[in-house]
Amino acid sequence: MKYSHKLSDAVHVLSYIEIFQDEDLSSKAIADSIESNPSLIRRLMSSLSKAGLLITRSGSVSPRLSRPADQISLLDIYLAIDDSHELLHVDKKTNMNCPVGRNIQDTLNVAYDQVQKAAEKSMQSIVLQDLIEDVLMREKNRNK
């Protein structure tokens, strides 16, 4: 992926919504927690609801997860917010007059696919519920 922390922010948003489901869930309140701005949060939430992970209602402060947190994987979130689905990137501009230049892209695409699959498999094994529990556990340990 590019150097982006959208995935992190998306996990943050979903965790916040689940943890604080009975409190203020306006884009402003969530933005405060991320130290970002409401517009960005709304765009993130838009991606998440388009991907079927979040249920929102226009004009109404009522976001909620579309399914239990243990049925939402990190991979689901990653696929929802990352358009390219590529952690590694081939150089698109190589010399087609060179035997290496004209073949290296295909070669790397196959290799990178394998790495991507391994990463995605790992992401699939991590569910939002685990992340939320980890956050709450850390918070609990702070308070003693």
Add this chain to the structure above:
Amino acid sequence: MKYSHKLSDAVHVLSYIEIFQDEDLSSKAIADSIESNPSLIRRLMSSLSKAGLLITRSGSVSPRLSRPADQISLLDIYLAIDDSHELLHVDKKTNMNCPVGRNIQDTLNVAYDQVQKAAEKSMQSIVLQDLIEDVLMREKNRNK
């Protein structure tokens, strides 16, 4: 921010050096194949030699792999050219006054580490020799 194809270029450089070891291996010649410029290539090669993958001599056109291509993994190359060693990135700026904001970074670091390890394990299983053979095989198939 731009996404990086340094890893791809590094694989390209090493493959080129191994394949064309008896021909012109000047940074200019390699840059032509990548459609980049000599200075960038020299910087890449500097990283690769610092990591012990490449042997070069200042002032002399004589780069060569420091060990057989089947003993250089994609992971070796990745570690040589990528400073941060992070495919995923946590948002460094979250609100420490919020229970989620002050814990999510640690939580995500653990999760991302797991994904990183999975990706790196996959990279370790791919060796430069495989990539070179794949390039040559593709070239051969073109010519029939």
Add this chain to the structure above:
DNA sequence: TATGGTGTTACTATATAAATAACAGTTACT
């Protein structure tokens, strides 16, 4: 000792994402 290459640093340009702004449309409340 002249020519050409390397290794390195500094600087510029470019691309991508974050941040911000703006606003039509929706909801909720009185």
Add this chain to the structure above:
DNA sequence: AGTAACTGTTATTTATATAGTAACACCATA
């Protein structure tokens, strides 16, 4: 119904990592 608040979306600006370029001291070879 009227109004205040919020969402969803698009457009614009800003920040910054990376590629690209330039420059040059040092080294190697003929």
